[in-house]
Amino acid sequence: MDKDGNFLQFRRKVGSRTNPTFISASWVKRKEDPDNDKIYMFFREKNSDPSPEADRWISRVARVCKVDEGGSKRFFQNMWTSFLKARLVCGFPEESLYFNRLQDIYVMHADNWRHTRIYALFTSSWNSTAVCIYSIDGIEDVFENSTFKGYDYNIPTPRPGTCATNSRSLPLATVNVVKDYSEMTDWVHSIQYRAPFYISSNNYTRIVVDQVRAADQWPSLLCFAIYTMCSFRKKLVFGFSEKISTVDLQRCQDYNDSCENCVLARDPYCAWSTFGCMPTIFCFMLYYCVLQSEQNIANRSKRETVSPTPADLGTVHLVPLGVPFYLSCPIASYHADYTWRHGHRRSPCLQMQSNCLHLIPVMTEEYYGKYECVSEEKGYAKVVKNYQLSKQLIPDTNTDMASAVAPQLWISLGMAVAVTTAAHAQITI
Template identity: 30%
Template sequence: MRRAKHPICMVVLGSLVSVIWGWPFGPHLDMDVTPRTTVHISGLLGCNRFRGAVVNYSSMLLEDGLGFLYVGAREAIYKMDATNISHNSTLSLEWVASAEQKRQCLSKGKNNQTECYNHVRFLDRYNDTHLYTCGTHAFRPRCAYIDVAQFTFARFEEGKEKCPYDPTKGYTGFIIDGEMYSASQYEFRSIADIRRNFPFPNLRTDDSPSRWLLEADFVGSAFLRESVNSSIGDDDKLYFFFTERNVEPTAYSSQTRVARVARVCKGDIGGQRTLQRKWTSFLKARLVCSIPEYELQLNVLRSIHVIEGADVQDTIFYGVFGLEWRNVKMSAVCQYSIRDVQTAFDGPYMELQDSKWREYTGKVPDPRPGSCITDQHRALLINSSRDLPDNVLNFARRYPLMAIQIQPVGGRPLLLQRSLDYTKMTVHQVTGLDGHVYDMLFIGTDDGWLHRAVKIRGRMHIIEEIQLFREKQPINNLVISQKQESIYVSANSGLVQVPLSSCERYTSCYDCVFARDPLCAWDGRLCVEISSYPNRSRLIQDVQMGSRGCTNITSDGFVTHHTRVVMAGDDVLLQCEIHSNLASPRWTLNGQQLQGYAVDFGFRTGNDGLLIIGAQIQQSGHYRCYAVENNVWVPVRSYVVRVQPVSPPSSHTSPNPTALPESFFTTATAPTLSPSGGPVEQLLSPPPAPLPSGPEFQTFRHMEAMYISLVAVLGGLCLVLTVVLLYVSFCARSVPNVRKYSRQEFSVTMATERKRSSHFELKTVSSHCNGRIEGRSRAMSQDGEFLQIISADVQSSPCKDPPPAPPLPMPPPLPSTEYANGLSATLPSMLRKMNGNSYMLLTQTDSGMTSPLYHSFTEELNKILEKRKHTQDIQPDESSV
C-alpha cells in the first residue's frame, strides 16, 4: 500500500515543478527587457583601464572641475587623471595595517585573506586643502586627513564610530558643510546606526525600547536642501536607504527582509532630557517594488540614485531591488518620487502591541513628533530640538515606523531582469534632439557587465550590454563625469573608463536610429555624438519610436550578393547574421515573403539563416534576408540559388551530387533594394515560381516528419525512465544490506543456506568452464527480490566491501531456453560474459523464499566449479572465485 502512493506523489511533484518553473514568468511579463546589442570585451571602443598592485577598488571620489579621480582600494589610495586613468601620472598612497594589528585581527578569529587588511570605505572632500578617509584597518577602523597638494597623510584619528569593522558590511556616508554623516553596522555586535560624527554634538539612533534599526544593510544616502524657498521655513533633510529585518505583517510570510528609507533633519541636535544625543526627527517607511499581478515582491535594496529636480519637490530616485534568496537571480529597477516619501512621513504611525506592529489610532501630540523645526514650532517658542516637550520626544522614540508604504511611480517596476543580479546603478540625464530630457541608467551586474538603458515613456530600453572584465566579478561602484563624457567603473580587479556612448559602433542610418540612444544621431554619413555638433538641424534621431528618419533604404550602402549552385536533393544553408537581439529575420523568394518556415514548405529558419531542405528545381530563385526591427525591413543578405537536376548514372561513373566544382560558387556585389524588387532582381532572379511540390518533395517532407516523431517518442521515453529511476531509488532505501561471503566460504554457504534466508555474491567464474552464455543477460526482480550486477573489474578487498549497486527495474522474463553450458535462462541468477574469458554472477537476495530452481542451479554451479578445479593447473587469481 505504501508503494502505491509513490507514483501519485511523483505525479503531484511533477505538476508542482511545472507550476513553479513557470511562476512568476508568464508570457505577458513585458518588463523583462532584452538588451538590443551585446558587446564583448574584444569589441570595446575608447576604453581606458587601470590595475594596480592591490585589489578591491570600492570607493571613488570624482572632482570633475579639477580633473581628478580619487580611488580607495585595499591598503591603497590613488589619485588619477580623470581624462585618462591609464596615464602614468597616477599617484598612489599606501595605507597598510601594521603586522601587530593583523596579528590581533587573526586572534579575533577573522579571515587573514579578506578581513585582516585595511579596506578604504570612505573618501570625501573635507575642505579646500584636505580629503577625509576611513578604513577598516584590520578590524580596528582608522580615519585620516590627506593633504591634497602633497598627496600625503596629514593626521590620523580613531574611526570606530565612522567606519564599519567588517569590509563586507553595507556602508554610506558623506560630508556636508563640514559635518560628517555615516550609516553602517559599526561594532562587533553588528548594531546598525545612523550617526553624525562631527562636529559636536554627535548624534545616533536609539536602540530602546524597540530598536529603530534591525540588522540594517545600508546602500546609499542623499542630502536635499528643502529649506531653499520653503514657504514654511523647513529644514534641510538627510535620507538613508537600506534593507533591514522585517517586523511588520506582510502578505508573504517567507519575507524576512524589507527595503526602507529613513529621514533625519540636518538641524537636529537631540533632546534636552529625553533622547539626549539621539535623533529626535528619525522616521522610516517601507519602499515597495513588486509586480502585483504575479504577487512577486523584490524586497532587497541593492543600489540607489537620487536626481534632484529644479524644485526639490520634483526630486526622483531610482532603486535596484533583488530577491533575498541567494540561489535565485532576479533584479528590478523602480522609480520613486520624493513627494510620495513626504506623504508617507506625514501620515499615520505604526505601533508595537503584543509583539505585533499595527497602525496607531490614538492621539498624536502637538507639535507632530519626528518633524523638523519650522515656523509653526518657532511660533510656539520651540527654536531647536532641545526645546521639544518630553511627550513629543517619548512618542518619537516609541513610534519611528510609518504606516504608509511608498509605491513606485506607475505602481510597478520599470525594468526586470530574470537571469542576473544588478549590483550598482547611476543615472545621467540627457536632452535629445526632440527636446525631451531622458534618464539614462548605467547599471552594473554581478558578473562584470554594464547595461546602458534609457527610460522612454515609462518603459526601459536597454541600448546595449557591455562586458567590462574578462573574469566574472561584481561591479563595486559607478561614477559619471559629464566633463569627460565617461563613466568610471570599479570592481575587485581594477577600474575601467568607458565612454558614455560609442556612436561609431553603429555603421548605418537604421542601426543608429534603432539604438534609440539620446547621445547619438545620424549626420548622413556617420553616427555621431550630438554634443559635438553645434548645428543639429540636419541630424537624424528618433528616441521615441526608433524607426523614423531613414527614408531611403539604398543610402545604407551595399549588401553582399552571393550565388549558390547546388544539386537537387541537397540541403542548403543561406546564412544571415543579425547583430540586433531585438530584430527578427524575414526572407523573400523572388520578391515574395516566405510565409511558412515548416517542413511542408521545404524551409527552416533559425538565428543563423535559412535552411532549404532537399532542394528542388522549383526552389531556385533570388533569396533576400531582412532584419525586421520596429516594423522596418532592413536588407542584410542576398542570394541567387540555382538548383541543378541530378544526372542519371552512367555505366562508367557514379555522380556524387554533393561534390561540386569550385566554379559553381560565385560571389558578386549588388546594391540594396526594397522587398518589392528592382534592377538586380530583374537581372539575377528567375521569374517567380510557386512553392515546391511533387512526389520527390513529399518524400523529403515525410522523412522529416518521421524524424520529428522519432525525437518526440524518444523524449517521452526519457521522461518515463527518469520518473521510474527516481521511484526505484526511493524504494532502494528499504532494501536490506547484502551480506558478503569470502571466496573460501562460498560453496559451503550455498550448501548450508538453502532452507533459510540467504545472501550470496559471486564475483567471477573462470573461462575454463565448457560453455558460454550467448545473448543478453538481464537482472530480474520478483516478489521483492533484487538482483544486483557487481562490476567484474573491481578488485575485492578484505577490508572494504564494494558499495551495493542500485536496484534495477524488473524486465519481462526470458524464454526458457537451454544454452550450451546447460544453464537455463529462467534461473533466478545468471552468469554474464565479461571480457570474453570470464563470467559474472548477478547477486541474489532471498527473503525467506527458495526458488524451485534453486537446488538444480546450485548443483549445476558446483559441477562447474568442481570441473574447473580439476582442469586448472594454477591457483585461481584475484578475479576468480
C-alpha cells in the first residue's frame, strides 16, 4: 500500500507468469541503510514452455524495495517500480536435473543482512524432496549484476530495480524495463551449487530451521523437514490423515543421571545446571563436569570408568563348555568408542547397526567370568552393559546337549545378523 492508501499490484503479463502460487515473503532489513530494505517473495508458477521434457513448474524469487510507492499516475500507477524476479533452482546443474516445485521457505535472519539464509523445500516430478540453502547476498548478486531476460539494449540509469525514496520520479526508461523485462537472465543457485543440501524420498511439505547455541557457545543448526507442523513450547506436531503425533524436542530428563551424560548427549536444547540436565540453561563445559565429579568422588581420575547403577548390575548367563556364544550391548552414541573388557583383556566391538557384539567361538574355561561393554568419549568412560558368564553343568546322560545348543546359538546370531543386514539394505535403498 502506498502513502495514499492504494494497494500496489504485481503486474501480470500474459505468457510470462501463469497461475502463480505464492509461498512466502520476508522483509530483510539493512540496519545501516534502511532506504534499501528489500522484501523478498517466493512463489512458483506454471511453465509456459509446451515441450514435453519441460517441467510443469518453475520456482521464483522476486524482490521489491520497502520504500517503493509505485509509479506516477500517468505511467505505472499502482504498480511496483522495483519488482524483479529470477528463477530459483535446486538440483544438479551439471546433469540439468532439478527439483522445480517449491513447497516451503524458512528464513534465518542474521545481524548482517548479507548472511541471511533461505532454507527452501522442493519436490520433483519423480516424487523426491530436496532442501537447498541460499544466501541473500547470492540472490542480490543476481538482481544487481545479471542482464534482463529478452532486453538487448543498454541498461538505463538508475538500474531497474534500484530503490528510490520517491519512486514516482524514476525515469520512464527505468520503469519500462521493470514493466516489460522484469525477469533476470541468470538463475539463483544454492550455496552448495553442485547438489542439494538434503535429499529424501519422503514427500515433505514444510520446513522449519532452529539455531541454538550450545554450552561451548558454538551454534548448532537443526533442520526439520516434515509433513505438516506447528510448533509450541519446543514440540513438533506431525499431522497425518489417520492421526496426529507429537515429538518433544526437550528430552533432557533422559540424560539427567550425570553432567557427563547431559553434555555428551549433544542435545542443543539441554544443558547442565545445579538442578540437573535442564532445558535452555547455560551449562559448564565437559571438562568442568569431570572436575566437578572428581571433587565429589575421591581419587577418581578423568579416565576412570563410571560404574552402572545397581539396577543395571548385569545379566547372568549359564553357558556349557564347547559351545559358541555372543554378547550384545546397545550403542547410544556413535561419537564414542566401544570396547569389551574381560579381566585384563580388551576386545574391539563388532558393530551391527545399533548394537555392539562380542563373539566367543567356543566356550572354554578362560571365557567364564565378568564382561563389561564400555563406551569412551572425550576421556569419559562408562559401563553400558555387563554380563556374568558361568559354567552350566550338564549331566553325563545328556552329553549331546552341548552339541545341540551350539547350532541354536549360532542360528540365533545368524538371524540377528541377517535381520540387521536386511534392515540396513532397506534403509540404504
